[in-house]
Amino acid sequence: MSQFRYMGRAMPYLPTDGCTGKLIVIEGTDGCGRSTQAALLKEWLEVQGYAVIDTGWTRSKLVGQAITDAKEGHSLHRLTYCLMYATDLADRMEYQIMPALRSGFIVLADRYVYTLLARGIARGADKQWLRDLFSFAVEPDVVFYLQLGVDNLVPRVLEAGKMNYWESGLDMSYGDDLYDSFVAYQTALIEQFNILAEEFDFHCVDATQDARAIQRQLRRAVTAYLQSSDYPAPGAAAAK
């Protein structure tokens, strides 16, 4: 049985024992095709018979909408920004992620704490404070990191029409020009992601490849991971 551990300070009333599921995280900056890849991966796993629950930021019932609204109004300071996202994660941890892991599901997270660690630092929040704040998250089993350089990222985000206020870090006055600010902010984010990738041993995937090639690579890696782990393959019990 896999043993989930909290990254730091636990939720004392929420023990992790008896969690037989797997927590698989896909990380990556804006415009790296992360959500598309996560959706494809979920479908592929389900076709094989794996039970999958997907989760992602701002999807909590409690504050998901409130974060979206607050970002509309540009009224978030970096402290409130990080704290609201922490609230979102705590709510999902308790009502979604942990119950699913306890029931033996594969939880597929489209971004996890690492996104907030990177964004928080890029916004000037204290590094240790961020680590402590998000330390109630459980450690994932594996983290895939769709890696993209800022040169590749800019045209993609432009094409998608997603060069917005927050993804440009305009709240941090990185620059007074939307484009300059976007580049500076995304560069800072990627720098943080690369540091985290090293520290937390991310499984890096070259996101400049064609989407199908990325998906194939992800599937191979997930297969290899699941086979190496104690996670029961669908139909394994029947085969015995």
Place this chain on the structure above:
Amino acid sequence: MDSLLTPHHFPGKLIVVEGIDGSGKSTQLQLAMRYLQAKGLRPFFTEWNSADLVKTITKKGKKKMSLTPMTFSLLHATDFAHRLVHGILPPLKAGMIVLADRYAYTAFARDVIRGCQREWVRQVYQFAPRPDLALYFNVPIDVSVSRLISGRAKLKEYEAGMDLGLAPDLVGCFKIFQGRILGEYSRIVQEYGLTEIDATRSIGEQQQTVRRYIDEILADYKPVVSHQSVPLEGTTS
């Protein structure tokens, strides 16, 4: 770095009151405000759980009973951060006096009783500046309960920790829950060096003590002059 343990460097002054419900801290702070106003100062006032940003969420979560110890704690931290950034830091930086009805210590006491880790809650609030004066109104449970029951129509469910199911009735719950909070406060008073006030004494006696402490911390304070107006005797404006 823990900013709650080191004095801040802002020209303003931060005065906070802490204590369980029914300790009389809000009454004392209102009187302190009058005292400062009568001196011609213009103190800012802020209270716990008042930022619009999270008010509706907290309300909704309480109604649906979907708040957990962690989300309860984090929502209050969000609220606090919002008020700090918008309502506390600007006047402190401008050299004004800020009066806060409850501060981070409230979270240290309450969230731990609800089930969060003591060390984690302290870490979450590490961005809070240390008050120049933190008054803790210490009162036994029975005194606070009789004050609350005679004063207000009824106790509030979350104040009583009713969601924790400590006792079948509201007053029973309140006593157990607030009793545990008292225990947590006594730890905090030691840890952060809060100034303890005996809240069983008369309102007038307590206020005299409060004003003496305020005078002490204002000894080196240089008020920012906006416009001079001499208040009418016995009034504040």
